[in-house]
Amino acid sequence: MKAKHLYIFERNNLAISRRCYKPMYVAPYLRELKRRKDVQLKKLGDFSTPRSKYIEWNLQAEIYAFGKRLGEEFDQELLKRAFTHKSYIQQELEQRKSLGIEDSALALEDNEEFIKKGDRIVSDTVAKYIKNALPRASTVFHKSLETYLCSTATLATSSNLIGSKDIILSNEYPPSEELLANTFKAIVFALEESSGIEKARQFVVDLLIVQIAHKDIYEIWNPKNPMGIVCEELESQKRALPESRLMRQTGGNTILGVFQVGLYSDRKLIGQ
Amino acid sequence: MSSARRVQQWATMTRKWHLYDATWQDPYKSAEVIVKYLTGRNKPIYAASNDTGDQVVIINTRDIALRGDDWKYNIYFHHTGYAKGASYTPAWEMHKKNPIYIMKYAIYTLLDKDLRRRRDMARLHLFPDSNVPPEVMSNVSSQIPQLRRVPKRLTEFSEEEIRNYPKLFDYPKNYIIR
Numbered sequence: 001m002k003a004k005h006l007y008i009f010e011r012n013n014l015a016i017s018r019r020c021y022k023p024m025y026v027a028p029y030l031r032e033l034k035r036r037k038d039v040q041l042k043k044l045g046d047f048s049t050p051r052s053k054y055i056e057w058n059l060q061a062e063i064y065a066f067g068k069r070l071g072e073e074f075d076q077e078l079l080k081r082a083f084t085h086k087s088y089i090q091q092e093l094e095q096r097k098s099l100g101i102e103d104s105a106l107a108l109e110d111n112e113e114f115i116k117k118g119d120r121i122v123s124d125t126v127a128k129y130i131k132n133a134l135p136r137a138s139t140v141f142h143k144s145l146e147t148y149l150c151s152t153a154t155l156a157t158s159s160n161l162i163g164s165k166d167i168i169l170s171n172e173y174p175p176s177e178e179l180l181a182n183t184f185k186a187i188v189f190a191l192e193e194s195s196g197i198e199k200a201r202q203f204v205v206d207l208l209i210v211q212i213a214h215k216d217i218y219e220i221w222n223p224k225n226p227m228g229i230v231c232e233e234l235e236s237q238k239r240a241l242p243e244s245r246l247m248r249q250t251g252g253n254t255i256l257g258v259f260q261v262g263l264y265s266d267r268k269l270i271g272q
Numbered sequence: 273m274s275s276a277r278r279v280q281q282w283a284t285m286t287r288k289w290h291l292y293d294a295t296w297q298d299p300y301k302s303a304e305v306i307v308k309y310l311t312g313r314n315k316p317i318y319a320a321s322n323d324t325g326d327q328v329v330i331i332n333t334r335d336i337a338l339r340g341d342d343w344k345y346n347i348y349f350h351h352t353g354y355a356k357g358a359s360y361t362p363a364w365e366m367h368k369k370n371p372i373y374i375m376k377y378a379i380y381t382l383l384d385k386d387l388r389r390r391r392d393m394a395r396l397h398l399f400p401d402s403n404v405p406p407e408v409m410s411n412v413s414s415q416i417p418q419l420r421r422v423p424k425r426l427t428e429f430s431e432e433e434i435r436n437y438p439k440l441f442d443y444p445k446n447y448i449i450r
């Protein structure tokens with residue numbers, strides 16, 4: 001943690017550097033905090049408690065707020081079921097057994113079925129949306145986007161960002177990516193049952209598909225033979241095969257030389 | 273970084289080679305433009321701590337033009353550091369000895385007097401005429417436009433051009449010019 005920060009502002013070709021001063025006690029105080037935290041971590045290991053273990057946790061209120069925050073109409077029971085995982089029910093049963101309550105008739109159902117049906121809705125919506133949005137792209141490209149969007153990591157990110165991490169009922173904390181992804185699918189199905197398929201589809205579009213908006217496409221789709229793909233596309237469109245030509249260059253004799261190459265099909269520039 | 277972003281990054285951060293023809297140009301005014309290219313202030317990615325400057329090749333420095341009587345009255349002072357070591361050289365004599373010096377010094381004095389000056393000067397390549405080594409010329413990719421138009425001298429017009437030049441009036445054919 002730096003005690004002083006250097007800010008440089010450029011205005012009208014004048015570089016003005018300013019310094020931010022902190023009181024003398026800040027650095028030693030933060031150092032002591034870190035030392036104590038390190039001691040605690042070494043002794044007890046890395047642990048974190050879920051929000052539900054702290055006081056003033058009202059699950060019903062949280063689930064109601066969750067639905068309202070997203071601007072959707074959820075059936076409360078279905079949404080609660082969507083958050084309940086099998087591991088949680090098993091944990092509860094074991095706890096009851098250990099306490100001696102053998103009559104284990106828990107009024108809780110798990111979300112296994114919700115996950116399966118939600119998965120179908122998610123993959124279906126994603127596939128249709130991509131096909132609609134990029135009709136001229138190849139199926140390989142569509143498939144790569146679909147795999148990326150329906151992957152556990154992407155679903156987990158969406159799930160995290162809508163705040164399901166604290167509400168999930170499971171035996172593990174913090175919830176794994178798979179758990180978060182499954183919860184997302186279950187929520188989608190719960191929404192479909194509560195408000196209809198259209199609302200569920202819109203939910204997937206607004207919260208999952210929107211993740212590719214800021215992504216660099218070549219990080220998702222990196223084909224091994226790009227020239228081959230280009231040739232195939234041009235052939236299918238009955239256009240001439242591509243030729244590459246040097247468009248511009250600078251510093252050709254130096255280590256930092258730049259050569260700009262253009263791809264031409266029948267003397268028309270198709271890429272560079 | 274994906275391949276597309278890598279290409280974009282390389283193209284943005286590249287160091288370009290510019291050519292400037294100093295024929296009939298004022299070295300001091302030209303220096304103002306050239307300094308911008310050397311320091312990298314012609315680019316939106318400029319930052320004082322970053323090295324964004326370009327390379328500039330100046331040709332025909334022998335043909336620069338100074339204003340008025342500057343060739344006679346502009347004096348370059350130098351002291352060797354030893355006693356009686358002062359020397360005062362007028363611009364015409366300096367130019368005769370070293371046809372690159374006036375242009376180079378104009379740029380050198382205009383750059384910021386900091387540690388970046390020597391680095392930026394290293395990226396300046398001056399030649400008294402248009403004989404540039406091929407290894408330097410092959411790097412050049414752009415030209416900095418001249419500040420003033422080079423006029424066409426009467427001796428540079430061909431006889432046909434003079435004959436066909438539009439005239440308002442002319443001497444009668446049997447008129448003898450004394």
